[in-house]
Structures are given as C-alpha cells and as structure tokens.
Amino acid sequence: MELFNLEKKTALVVGGGSGLGEAMAVGLAGAGATVIVAGRNGVKLMNTVNRIKDNGGAAWSFVMDILNTDSVDTTVELIARRFGRIDILVNSAGTHLKKPTLEVTDDEWAAVIETNLTGTFRVCRAVGKKMVREKCGKIINIASLGSTVALTDAAAYTASKAGVVLLTKNLAVELAPHNIQVNAIAPGVFRTSLNEKVLVGERLERILNNTPMKRLGSTEEIAGTAVYLASKASDFVTGSVLTIDGGFLAWGI
Numbered sequence: 001m002e003l004f005n006l007e008k009k010t011a012l013v014v015g016g017g018s019g020l021g022e023a024m025a026v027g028l029a030g031a032g033a034t035v036i037v038a039g040r041n042g043v044k045l046m047n048t049v050n051r052i053k054d055n056g057g058a059a060w061s062f063v064m065d066i067l068n069t070d071s072v073d074t075t076v077e078l079i080a081r082r083f084g085r086i087d088i089l090v091n092s093a094g095t096h097l098k099k100p101t102l103e104v105t106d107d108e109w110a111a112v113i114e115t116n117l118t119g120t121f122r123v124c125r126a127v128g129k130k131m132v133r134e135k136c137g138k139i140i141n142i143a144s145l146g147s148t149v150a151l152t153d154a155a156a157y158t159a160s161k162a163g164v165v166l167l168t169k170n171l172a173v174e175l176a177p178h179n180i181q182v183n184a185i186a187p188g189v190f191r192t193s194l195n196e197k198v199l200v201g202e203r204l205e206r207i208l209n210n211t212p213m214k215r216l217g218s219t220e221e222i223a224g225t226a227v228y229l230a231s232k233a234s235d236f237v238t239g240s241v242l243t244i245d246g247g248f249l250a251w252g253i
Ligand SMILES: NC(=O)c1ccc[n+]([C@@H]2O[C@H](COP(=O)([O-])OP(=O)(O)OC[C@H]3O[C@@H](n4cnc5c(N)ncnc54)[C@H](OP(=O)(O)O)[C@@H]3O)[C@@H](O)[C@H]2O)c1
Pocket: 014, 015, 016, 017, 018, 019, 020, 021, 038, 039, 040, 041, 042, 044, 064, 065, 066, 067, 091, 092, 093, 094, 095, 115, 119, 142, 143, 144, 145, 186, 187, 188, 189, 190, 191, 192, 193, 194, 195
C-alpha cells in the first residue's frame, strides 16, 4: 500500500544487530527502505544485513558506539555522505540493570543513563541536524513500559526510559517546523538478549498474569509500528508514544 511504502527512503537503525532493532530493520527493509544498521558488534550487524539481503532487500552496516560523541558524529556524517540523506532514524540501542535501587552504584546508574538516554540524545542530535537540512524526517525512539510504571529493581532503566519519552516530546515540538516527526514506541515484554536472564520463574509468571493477552511479544510484532511511524501514514503524528504490550498497561485491576 502506497501509504506504507518506504521505497527510496534511507533508514538508520541503531541497535539493529539484535532483538527489536533487528526486527525493525527487517520490517523497514521489507517495506522498501534501504537500511543501515549500526551498533558496536560488527558480526551481529552483518547477520542482520545478510538476513535483509536474503529477503531481497538493501542493507549496510556501520560500527558505532553511542557512548562516544565522536563515534556518533563521524558515523552519521559518513552515512549522510554515502547515502545522501537519512530519512528515518530508529534508536533501539539500549542496556538494562536489574538491581535493588539502594544498592546501585554511581557508575552503574551512569552507565544505564549514558546508553539509554544520553546515547539516544546524541544520535537524535547528529541525525536531526541532517534532517533539518533536508526539511523532512522521521525519528523513532524506543521507550518502555518502564517509561510509565515502575518495574521491579530497575530504577536506572525506568528513569532513563521516562527521559526518552520527554526527549521525544521536546524534539517533536522543536522539529515540527522542519517537517520532522518524532515519536516513541513503548514495547511491552519481548524476549531478547537484554532481558532473557531475568525472564524466568516468578517474575515471568507475574508478567504473563498481568498481561491480558497472556503471552510475551514476539520481536517481529514491533515491525509494523516502526513501518507506520516511518511512513507517510503517520505524517500528522508527532510527540506520541505507541505502546505494544498485549494490553499490560491498560489493565488496572
Ligand atoms: N526486550 C524488551 O522486552 C524491551 C522492552 C522495552 C524496551 N526495550 C528496549 O528496546 C531496545 C532494544 O532492546 P532489545 O530488547 O532488542 O535488546 P538487545 O537485543 O540487547 O538490543 C540492544 C542493542 O543495543 C545495542 N547497543 C547497546 N549499547 C550500545 C552502544 N553503546 N552503542 C551502540 N549500540 C549499542 C546492542 O548492540 P551492540 O552490542 O552491537 O552494541 C544491541 O544490538 C532497548 O532500548 C530496550 O531498552 C526492550
């Protein structure tokens, strides 16, 4: 369908080497976009590139560390030169810390905020400047259920993800005059390398019990929302957070 067609669009998916980022990269390529995946691990990135190419899509990878401003700025500059423009940005890089809040050290706290919030900001800043020059763009940040509600032993993570929502809304307002839409996706619980160790036993049982659909998300179920937010279909949508959680947040008691 024309509304969701991403042919002739270039998409940068940061964190595209695994999990939800990989699924969104594959989905965007399936809708016709040329996809560039970025992250620290070149092997993981190449797996995504090969998966996209095997499906008949176009993909490239760039090694980039969002903890490092130079790495982000230099890589974004290289991509912009090589591909002419970046139409779509997905910020899916992230990290997690499960620890009782009173035991979290300064370094542990800073590491989570640096990756999830400051890293997302760094990429938005570098790519946002390119999009302003082009007078169009779609930025999709990845929030969390933890942007809205507490998650057990995850204060640094939830604080970082609450920050991502307000970063998204501020950018949506500032970049609206430049025809750039900035939105966030708040995924529920999807089994990935980020959380597989903690998705066990009583915790997993509680998540399933509190999810009306009684299951975890499967990673490809995030792709359609990414395609929507990257496409013409969402041209009047900005500053929004779309939740994909099997009904988790909708359920009071
Ligand atoms: N899975 C869930 O249930 C869930 C729920 C809500 C929100 N989320 C969010 O979804 C996003 C993706 O997570 P995921 O579940 O798909 O886990 P994942 O498979 O572990 O993906 C995280 C990605 O972030 C990249 N990354 C981490 N630090 C980086 C850095 N400094 N620079 C560049 N890339 C970096 C990793 O790649 P490298 O190791 O190659 O750098 C990895 O590919 C995260 O923001 C997460 O918070 C996940």
